[in-house]
Amino acid sequence: MTTSTAGTRRRDAAATRRLLLAAARRRFAADGYTATTVRDIATDAGVNVALINRYFTSKEGLFEACLTGVGDELGRTVAQDMPLERIPLDIAARLAGPDAGEYRIQLLLLLRSSGDERAERIRADILRTFADRLATATGWRPGVAGAGERMLRAQITLASAMGITLLRSSTLEPLASAGQEELTGPLRDLFTALLRP
């Protein structure tokens, strides 16, 4: 570990970029965009403040980088050619499973707004493709009969997942500390009721 106590860290642009991104994601997700200061992020990452502007141009740029990062990760993992009956289990795992902390950050980031127009578009794109995949898993196709309500139901499902994430992070008990096994039942009921083909 070169970054142990004392001593200057080895110079590595890519590594500090990653450090900044990770710290920014945590802060933005937990506190929101405006409440997070660039000095907070830099301190968390153990990095000089000015490097944020060097590597990401601005605070807005850093936020956009966080969003596109989340988009990439969700794009690779979520509901990718997944049978409909596995989805409730998968989402329950994301909400309360072993890696729930990382997923919660991703979902919360999608609910944080910076006011910047470009960032808003990125966020909207991610949400839309997310919903599209969910809808496709339920048999949705662009022109088919009832496509409108199918898409609507997929988006309501997505909204429920995000609402649960949000209320879990507000320490509303017993929801906040409910484990994966307790969430799976209700979630299966919720999803089958909304997405049944």
Added chain:
Amino acid sequence: MTTSTAGTRRRDAAATRRLLLAAARRRFAADGYTATTVRDIATDAGVNVALINRYFTSKEGLFEACLTGVGDELGRTVAQDMPLERIPLDIAARLAGPDAGEYRIQLLLLLRSSGDERAERIRADILRTFADRLATATGWRPGVAGAGERMLRAQITLASAMGITLLRSSTLEPLASAGQEELTGPLRDLFTALLRP
């Protein structure tokens, strides 16, 4: 209308207090706590900035006043001795009915955080009583068998409603512009699946 174009408004402490509260609710709900400036609120209300501190002590005090106001209004109207089968219809009306604008502000305010400890407690109290009422409508009682899961399901229902509100305000189509009649069906499915006694 004494407040028409030009001319000083008639002096009325209670009235300007109301103006400030209304403007603050809209701003806090739409933009969040930190992103909202006291000058924004004062301009919206057509009132001098310093009066915020006179009537509400601080920006935090104004935010707390907004929250307790929402708590009072929701406390009087939501799920008050309501039969279980009416609840989906009622919530659909709140999400997309004629007064949806006002209700959306109230729900969004409950998701905005100021970081202030006292405000967080107020918010948590409102959410908890909200969930309690929902749970009670489904037959929940403090000691009865399965009380834990009943409360959990009520909170998940609440979370879904708030998630829908949140995604509707992010202009996610078709969810954002879905009317009351389109929302009622999916919501009834969702609620009966979660709250069936």
Added chain:
DNA sequence: ACGCTATGTAAACGATTGCTGACTTGCCCA
């Protein structure tokens, strides 16, 4: 009618914000 108080106004305070420029210093390659 007049004076006192509640109400509203204007200007500025110190603190904090995002960001920049000039600078040091570590590291790779010739």
Added chain:
DNA sequence: TGGGCAAGTCAGCAATCGTTTACATAGCGT
């Protein structure tokens, strides 16, 4: 091994934040 450039540091800028203070005035009670 040393020159050159990328990587990191430091101090301070202008703008904006919430708040306060000193002042003006409308309106009510006598």
